[in-house]
Amino acid sequence: MRNAQAPWSGFDSRAYVNANYLELHDEDAEIISIMRDHFGDYFREHHQDPVDQDPVIGIDMGAGANLYPALAMLPWCKEITLVERSSRNLGYLESQLESYDENWDQFWVTLRENPEYRAYDGDPREKFREVVHVVPGDLLDLDLVAERGPWSVGTMFFVAESMTTEREEFDRGVASFMRALAPGAPFFAAFMEHSEGYRVGDEFFPACDVGESEVYESLEPFAGKIDTLRLKRLKAPGNLREGYSGMIVAYGRRNLDSDIPVDR
Numbered sequence: 001m002r003n004a005q006a007p008w009s010g011f012d013s014r015a016y017v018n019a020n021y022l023e024l025h026d027e028d029a030e031i032i033s034i035m036r037d038h039f040g041d042y043f044r045e046h047h048q049d050p051v052d053q054d055p056v057i058g059i060d061m062g063a064g065a066n067l068y069p070a071l072a073m074l075p076w077c078k079e080i081t082l083v084e085r086s087s088r089n090l091g092y093l094e095s096q097l098e099s100y101d102e103n104w105d106q107f108w109v110t111l112r113e114n115p116e117y118r119a120y121d122g123d124p125r126e127k128f129r130e131v132v133h134v135v136p137g138d139l140l141d142l143d144l145v146a147e148r149g150p151w152s153v154g155t156m157f158f159v160a161e162s163m164t165t166e167r168e169e170f171d172r173g174v175a176s177f178m179r180a181l182a183p184g185a186p187f188f189a190a191f192m193e194h195s196e197g198y199r200v201g202d203e204f205f206p207a208c209d210v211g212e213s214e215v216y217e218s219l220e221p222f223a224g225k226i227d228t229l230r231l232k233r234l235k236a237p238g239n240l241r242e243g244y245s246g247m248i249v250a251y252g253r254r255n256l257d258s259d260i261p262v263d264r
C-alpha cells in the first residue's frame, strides 16, 4: 500500500493517544533519555551559534498525535513547525496549542532530568502556545522545504516506515526529512523495526519492513560525514504495539554536503 492509498483521514487520534501516550511507557522513556542528551549536548556546545542561524527553528515531521518531540525542542526554539498529513491529527494538534493536555506533563518532567532542559525555567505550555505552528503537509512534497525551510533542528518519529509498504517511499521520506534541515542541524528520528503495519481505531495503516541496515543506509548520505551517525535498537517490551520487533532511534547532525542527488 502506497502512502497516498492509506486512510489517513480516518486516523483516530484519540485512540492513538490513549494507546500510546496517556502514560509514559518504558520505551518512550528510553527514547527521551537518549534524545534529551543529544539535543542538550548540542545546544550546550552551540548556544552561541546554532547552525549559524538565529533564531532556532524546529520541525517535527509527521507529528501525528505526539507532542513529545516538539517538547524536546521547545527550550531553544523561536518557532516549531508540526507537519502532518492527516486531517484528524491536524485537528488534534490544533486542539493542543492553547493548553496541551495533562498527559504530556510527564514527558516534560522526563526531559527535565537533563540539566539543559532544567535551565529553561519558563512555562512550557505558554512557550508551546507561542512558538508551535501546525501545518498541513506531505513529507514527500519537496516544495514544503523550499517554501518554509531549512530548519535548524528536527525530529521525525515513526513516520517514514509507518506510512507506506514501499521501500522507495521510505527512502524518499527519510531523504525529504533530512533535506528539510540546514547543514549542521541536529536531528533525532525513531523507527519501528520490521513492522507489519498497525491498527489505529478501526483503520489499518501500512508499514515498510526496515531494520538497522535500511535505516542506516537511508540516513548515511545526509548525516554520515559531519559527525558519527548513531543508531540504537530498543527491544520491544511485550506487545505494546502490535506486529514489530523493536524500535530504532537514529540521531546526529545533518552533513554539509550540497551535492546529494535529488532522487535519493
Ligand SMILES: C[S@@+](CC[C@H](N)C(=O)[O-])C[C@H]1O[C@@H](n2cnc3c(N)ncnc32)[C@H](O)[C@@H]1O
Pocket (backbone or CB within 6 Å): 003, 008, 011, 061, 062, 063, 064, 065, 066, 083, 084, 085, 086, 089, 137, 138, 139, 140, 156, 157, 158, 159, 162, 163
Ligand atoms: C505512526 S504515526 C506517528 C505519529 C507520531 N509522529 C508519533 O510519534 O506517534 C504516522 C504519522 O505519519 C503521518 N503521515 C503519513 N503520511 C504522511 C505524509 N506523507 N506526510 C506527513 N505525514 C504523514 C500520519 O498521519 C501519522 O500521523
